[in-house]
Amino acid sequence: MKYHFVTIEGNIGAGKTTLAHMLARHYNARLILEQFADNPFLPKFYENPAQYAFPLELFFMAERYKQLKELVHTGDLFQSLTISDYLFTKCLLFARVNLPEQEYKLYQGLFEIMQSQLVQPQILIYLHAPVAKLQANIRIRNRPYEQNIPDEYLASIQETYTQYIRQHNIRTLFVDVSNADFLGNEAHLKVVLDALENDSEDGQQYFTLP
Template structure:
């Protein structure tokens, strides 16, 4: 595998963690999963977003940085490839949606200070899933605090990701994953593994899963 650090991104409910786990097994790679359930502000945020958005995003950024700094920058004698179900800039993208303008400006300054200490992924896999399918996935996984996420919030997150990818100069595998079923349909995973065997130029490269 030519890509040593592979990150998977996408909206809430897109299937990031499921794909990361399967790829780590197939590639015998080190797996980094976001510990989102450790954030004590998450259930509170969904009930009172304006009150809890800033501590929520600060906690996420601090925990993501600590995890990535320890895992990605540290040596690993047993794995040549690392797969993560998030990329650090996710912190800034979500903050752009959730924070007030003055809070976002402060958050952005802090983000750029610590972002310099982390390596960029060799390739980013973005799972693009329509909002209604995301909602279906969210209902299926049945996390109580997620059950009332409005379509409008998911759409804002989606738009923010797409705008970021439009201007990004990194290597991106943009996967149309509306029909993806990574758990029961191995051909979808095989298609992604085949795509990862190619050497891409910087920019977006599309893969349709059907």
């Protein structure tokens, strides 16, 4: 495969981490996973979004920056493969949904300073699922603070992601994961592997799973 830095993205419950683990095993790649469990504001945010959105997003951005900054100092970055289950721009997309305008502008300024110092992925795998599928996945993984996420919130996150991808012409494998079973169906994983190993042009390529 010609890529050295691949990022997986998608809504809450889309299956990012599962696929990241499988690709990292397949390619014997370095794996970067979001440390969401370390964010002390996450359960509080779901209880009181207005009060905790700003510290939540600041904490996430700082942690993501620290993780991804290490890649800049890794000498073998382009002689090996790194798989990440998040895009740093995720910070800005969630902030756009969660923060009021003045806080968002402040956050955006900090984001732009940090992003300029990071290595950007060469290709994005975006996992797209309907809200009903996301909610089913969220129930199955059973994190208590996620169990009452409104459909409207997931729909808003979904729309923010898709608008960003289309507006910025990012090289993206846009995968419909409505029926995804990467762990149980080898054909589903093969769709992603084949797509990664074929040449992809800038912009979006759309894939469905058999």
